[in-house]
Amino acid sequence: MYWANFLHLYQPADQIPEIFDRVVAESYRPLVQLLLDHPQVKITLNISGVLTRQLWQANHRDIVSGLATAANRGQIEFTESAMYHPLLPFLPADETIRQIRLNRDTNRKLLGSSYQPKGFFPPEMAYSPEILPILVKLGFEWIILDEIAFNGRVRQAARNCTYQIAATPLRVYFRERNPSNLIMTGLVRNNADLQEVMGDEFPQKHFLITGMDGETFGHHRPGLTELLVQLLTSTEFDHVFFSQLPGFFPKTTVVSPLVSTWASTEKDITEKRQFLTWKDPENPIHKLQWQFQKLVLDSVKKINTGTAREKLDRALASDQFFWASAKPWWSLEVIEHGAWQMLDTIRSLPRAQKALLIQAESLYHQIIACAFQWQRTGVVRKAYRNYRETPRVPFKERTIGAGEPWVYKAFIELLEQAMRQAAIKKNFEGAILWRDAIWKLDTQNDIYDAIHAVDLLRRQIPDSQVLAMIGKYRREYERHVSGQPEQRGT
Incomplete structure (x- = not known):
């Protein structure tokens, strides 16, 4: 099987130095070392220009030079993106072009001739058709999107052909959620685990496409770098670049991707709320933020100066919208x-009229006041609960309470088996996950999990094994239970 693996690296322009240095030590430096130590490893990589520049300025130049060396050795296929990680579907075309060119110029200056991107990664995989003419004009050959963009559902894109976007020369590659998420969560620890967890889905594929944040490995999930080493050095996969896939799979199918992000759910697509995390129509903070951004964009265009122009570039980052969603992401800072x-x-605009300054200061104070009010009055906590807690019934109640205790016992034994197997493989994160899941099922605290343990388990084991275990406990139950519904005392 061919495997095209995409990693995305990004840090905000004003990241706290201590956090930045920690991410470098835990994620970026081990990744570069992996590439330099294993010349056969291939990855498709996006590194935002704002990060490349920070690495250079913060004296982490070995990371930049290491990436350039690996690329010159044919190990990295770079992708282009937008400099400061803005949400492109909501930017004017000229600002989108500017952000892309800033990213290109920064990376070419620091990474040298090794930086020759053919593909494009839109930040957050945020896609709308309006960006297509820009990408075609700038000469890109392909774009990576989440698989939800294929037709609004997951696991729909075929893996024996490549796709071309209708009425354009652009190819589109769809990132697969299931294998990407299994790797990022640490539920698999090697190739065998990945194949086992994917079950019947695995042998049906001709190629695999994953897309993940590079910071997941080592920073967000300590110890996961070892998994990345195992996967990327495996000889059980033919690791390829995205641009190589058409050579192996010449059949092309035309498709019209849907407006989406890699955070969009099927429900979001149906309800046309694809950008809910960044532009929630019911979120007053978002409304103020977007109003403020439009004011700044319009004002800088009228009075275009170097200082204000550069500050605007940075201010277009999508982080502030993301952290104002409270679904579940929230940060006053x-x-x-x-x-x-x-x-x-x-304020950096020369000759800015007093009325403009007053309007800008008013919007600033409104945003801060609204955010503090949300924090103080419990709106944030309520939004989090509404986001996480759909009406749920504990698994114990759905099984034992519904007269099917054998189903509950079967899953408990399967979870115990998974816990022991994970411990034997020294996948201690997995063992802890299954141990905690058993406790939650027993105490009926499973209703608070974003992803239910039973759903995770069923991704890892074949249905035949589940049905066999349920059948075992049902037969045992039927041998011991009276035909009378009531329990008679002595």
């Missing part, structure tokens, strides 16, 4: 910083 960047941009 990031919200304030985003609003301050926009206010600071307005």
